[in-house]
Amino acid sequence: MERVTATYYIETPYEVTAAAEVLAGEQSSGTFVEVPNETQELKQRFAARVESTEFLETVNTPAIPGANSRSGQYHRAIVKVSWSIENFGFNLPVLISTLQGNLYEITQFTGLKLMDVDIPDSFANHYRGPKFGIEGCRSLTGVPSERPLIGTIIKPSIGMSPEVTAELVKTLVEAGIDFIKDDELMGSSANSPFDQRVDAIMKVINDHADKTGKKVMYAFNISDEMDAMQAHYDKIVSAEGTCAMISINSVGMAGVKKICDRGELSIHAHRNGWGMMNRHPLLGIDFSAYQKFWRLAGVDQLHVNGIQNKFWESDDSVVKSIQACLQPMLGGYQVLPVVSSGQWGGQAPETYRRTKTTDLLYMAGGGIMAHPSGPAGGVVALQQAWLAAVDGHSVEEATKIYSEFAQSVQKFGTKA
Amino acid sequence: MERVTATYYIETPYEVTAAAEVLAGEQSSGTFVEVPNETQELKQRFAARVESTEFLETVNTPAIPGANSRSGQYHRAIVKVSWSIENFGFNLPVLISTLQGNLYEITQFTGLKLMDVDIPDSFANHYRGPKFGIEGCRSLTGVPSERPLIGTIIKPSIGMSPEVTAELVKTLVEAGIDFIKDDELMGSSANSPFDQRVDAIMKVINDHADKTGKKVMYAFNISDEMDAMQAHYDKIVSAEGTCAMISINSVGMAGVKKICDRGELSIHAHRNGWGMMNRHPLLGIDFSAYQKFWRLAGVDQLHVNGIQNKFWESDDSVVKSIQACLQPMLGGYQVLPVVSSGQWGGQAPETYRRTKTTDLLYMAGGGIMAHPSGPAGGVVALQQAWLAAVDGHSVEEATKIYSEFAQSVQKFGTKA
Numbered sequence A, B: 001m002e003r004v005t006a007t008y009y010i011e012t013p014y015e016v017t018a019a020a021e022v023l024a025g026e027q028s029s030g031t032f033v034e035v036p037n038e039t040q041e042l043k044q045r046f047a048a049r050v051e052s053t054e055f056l057e058t059v060n061t062p063a064i065p066g067a068n069s070r071s072g073q074y075h076r077a078i079v080k081v082s083w084s085i086e087n088f089g090f091n092l093p094v095l096i097s098t099l100q101g102n103l104y105e106i107t108q109f110t111g112l113k114l115m116d117v118d119i120p121d122s123f124a125n126h127y128r129g130p131k132f133g134i135e136g137c138r139s140l141t142g143v144p145s146e147r148p149l150i151g152t153i154i155k156p157s158i159g160m161s162p163e164v165t166a167e168l169v170k171t172l173v174e175a176g177i178d179f180i181k182d183d184e185l186m187g188s189s190a191n192s193p194f195d196q197r198v199d200a201i202m203k204v205i206n207d208h209a210d211k212t213g214k215k216v217m218y219a220f221n222i223s224d225e226m227d228a229m230q231a232h233y234d235k236i237v238s239a240e241g242t243c244a245m246i247s248i249n250s251v252g253m254a255g256v257k258k259i260c261d262r263g264e265l266s267i268h269a270h271r272n273g274w275g276m277m278n279r280h281p282l283l284g285i286d287f288s289a290y291q292k293f294w295r296l297a298g299v300d301q302l303h304v305n306g307i308q309n310k311f312w313e314s315d316d317s318v319v320k321s322i323q324a325c326l327q328p329m330l331g332g333y334q335v336l337p338v339v340s341s342g343q344w345g346g347q348a349p350e351t352y353r354r355t356k357t358t359d360l361l362y363m364a365g366g367g368i369m370a371h372p373s374g375p376a377g378g379v380v381a382l383q384q385a386w387l388a389a390v391d392g393h394s395v396e397e398a399t400k401i402y403s404e405f406a407q408s409v410q411k412f413g414t415k416a
Helices: A016-026 A040-046 A092-100 A121-125 A133-141 A162-174 A194-212 A226-238 A253-262 A274-278 A287-297 A315-326 A348-355 A374-390 A395-401 A403-415 B016-026 B040-046 B092-100 B121-125 B133-141 B162-174 B194-212 B226-238 B253-262 B274-278 B287-297 B315-326 B348-355 B374-390 B395-401 B403-415
Strands: A003-012 A049-059 A074-084 A111-118 A149-153 A179-181 A217-221 A243-247 A266-270 A283-285 A301-303 A336-339 A361-363 B003-012 B049-059 B074-084 B111-118 B149-153 B179-181 B217-221 B243-247 B266-270 B283-285 B301-303 B336-339 B361-363
Touching (some): A003 A016, A003 A049, A016 A049, A074 A111, A092 A111, A092 A253, A092 A287, A092 B243, A111 A287, A133 A217, A133 A336, A162 A179, A162 A194, A162 A374, A179 A361, A194 A226, A217 A266, A226 A253, A226 B253, A253 A287, A253 B226, A253 B253, A274 A287, A283 B274, A287 A315, A315 A336, A315 A348, A348 A374, A374 A403, B003 B016, B016 B049, B092 B111, B092 B253, B092 B287, B111 B287, B133 B217, B133 B266, B133 B336, B162 B179, B162 B374, B194 B217, B194 B226, B226 B243, B226 B253, B253 B266, B274 B283, B274 B287, B283 B287, B287 B301, B348 B374, B374 B403
Parallel strands (some): A111 A283, A149 A361, A217 A243, A243 A266, A266 A301, A336 A361, B111 B283, B149 B361, B217 B243, B243 B266, B336 B361
Antiparallel strands (some): A003 A074, A003 A111, A049 A074, B003 B074, B049 B074
């Protein structure tokens, strides 16, 4: 029988192997006394199994409070635990409860992070995964594989009317942008009801497509309760849009999966709230595991932050996230990494140098909107930044070749 | 215009007020440069507002990595920030993204926890809240207000066939239990397909109700993808069950709300995964805020751990959680606190002494199943424990009055 194997980074005041056995026990049997009916045969079939433990180091201060060591020592290790797929079948919420449930509360641990998960082949028969993925998003926007999709976010995040937003969209599409998105704070506000926003924006995008053949992808934020999300989705489809955005952590797995299953629109997955699950090195879930759950659910685009971002995340971590998204899963399940946060083009050479890929949706907010030559100059500057990056040029070399990019460096360069 | 006010516990290497302004800015406007279209009028209407900052202390080590202080000092404070309800309307996922979104990733913070949220009155017109609540769950089970509902969990968590499970349910209902639940690891396993489990168990429960008039509440774990949850829900309704259980963190807000909206079954909300969001004192979300979101969604029963639990959580924290659930919200929205984890009755006197309430679902797993006189003795012992608790008796006094409870003390007393 196939098994799902999870890799955890743990810290424990107990002996590492004993702590790992507690984890396996809690997540497959789980009570503090022996009970009737738990036969050996049953244990053999359904019990979680500790596959390996790799000791790393011993420290003197616990990473997280809630358990004390009599010796004052806390041991860190990588442990692998596996479950038979018979335990949960094909049910992502129960899989998540098994891999990430009560175990964060166990006193045997003063730190626990789900680092990765191996998904067995049979999942490919039950989860379609991303309907569009990298190739589908390129095809919808007509962007060739030589460069990333260039995108931007409507700012201010909230407060603009549909008409003012559509005016800005008009400027951006005429400047040659590939992708635009709502902010995650913008759902259906008093000042910008969802349907009116879709109508105003899609008129601009469709008119431009009719004239030029280029259809800009706009990710409307449909995040809401279930019926409202479905209605928002319908509205985008009927207005001939190509993308919906969901705040995946706020909406949750069941809701996101249900929307992805429709398959008429590409799904832009915003991971806001992610810092709560990941910022502590010894608590929560690593992006390597996280992105697999959402690829199974079927999102087509997934946020990864960017090089030299304005948030806490290190460049190494961002590079690792991009690589995780591009690693084939079950032989496919492509998801397009969305690079964002404080991006303005100056990070393109370093992003390319470290990832050697153009399969990105490269997002700049202020970096486009506040460009000295206006949004049109901002879009051109980003395209130039990526031409330079792929040609192996440094930021400084690129400024000598491209004037709009040189303007970006002058305005935003000190922020990086 | 009404406002939603959130209280955060923050730690920052910056001046506290400046950091609070960054939070408010990121969560309502949010880019690193001034952009066109952001007029003063628009800012006035949609910008988040720092309502107050209360400095607490300065420490020398950051709670969470990712930002450095040049001075080596990190300031802790309570800050209150408010948003106009115009920003999100009545949309729980967007409200959550606003209150808990990107702000965990901001470098201005080396710690951030959402402690509480004030929900304005108009929410009462848009959210029905718990359909059954405390009174409804008492009415469905016929348990008078003098004592808590006594419940148990089927163990082993996973692996028993529907027939063996139904046998155990028969023993428990005959012993006088009020409530039984699936484990959160048990969805629809190879060995216990959901529909077969419902049929086998509801036959026992319905037969017992026909004979005695007492209908035991069984919380079947419907956690799954959306359509499967709906089908599971239908199955319970058609088998005349009264409750469905959902792992709320694994399923997510949109899915849980959609199920709660049906209102035919009481909803048992399991919070597994909660440790990831709460175990660190300066990261995530406090239960006071968490439980409000789920009451709005409409869950009827919500886990709070228990006194002297087997997990990391302190008794003080558990007491605060019980009190939070019992505090009326918008004039009602009752939710029944589910006390569990390592409970066997010995904690009843202390639980009552500290909370002065019997409005609880008091759950014991091994404490019932492994009682020396069998499950029937375990149920009786728990009822005795609560009689004693309400009468103001200590554990020791209670052992002199009640023999089954005395057996519990002998077997489980050293575990407490």
